[in-house]
Amino acid sequence: MLDLISHPVAHVVAMKAGGIVNGSDLQCAIDAIEAAKRDHPVISLVVEIDNLRLMTLTALLKDIGYGLTQLGDLERYHRAAVVTDQAWIEHIVHLEERLFKAVEIRTFRSDEHADAMAWAAELPEGSHEDPEEDGYHGA
Template sequence: MIEILPAPDHVAAYRLSGELTGEDYDKVVADLEARLSRHDKLGVYVDMVDFTDMTAEALIKDLRYAFSKFGELKRFPREAVVTDRGWVKALVGLVDPIYRHTEIRTFAPDEREAALAWAQAIPA
């Protein structure tokens, strides 16, 4: 399940919990595209503390959307990931250097406010 969280309009903020479905992912894409139509750049905040898994359909949609935005990564300069799982932190550590125009950081669950503040302070 995905919940769209309250945040400034230039920040796409989501809480993932349980298993993410293709329908959930469609909701995120619609929200991202609406925000991108209003802003040149977006900060991203993702709370993954209660996330457990994603369906094959959601994974395919995620990969398809990510590849479609590959040339637009400058539009996503910061992504804050809230997690308490080591595998998510390790994955972020591997992926962050690959995305030259996007800085990705992990934050502990008790740092949610700091994570949102960091995501919304996107560079000009």
């Protein structure tokens, strides 16, 4: 399961993954990311991962394929906050952080959820969008 969750700032796409993630779950997330990219010069992501068991082959292939299409567009991604208490996911996130230096990627424990949401809401210095105008006033 992969569900979109609300975030008060429009340039942030937030989602929660757990159990088994299938291709249609992943397509909903991709559609939300693409919609945010159409409306905002930069976007950030928040991904809460709780009890993730596996991704179906279709989801995995779709994830890899979409990821490859984004390599030339990484400057559009500002931050990615990953909220998890699963150590193996933290290791994967740290690897991604080294591979994709253009994007700030950080892990947060589940008890730091509010910090992750606030961190993702911040925009690069000099950005034209203002999280305060977007309705986000911190945790």
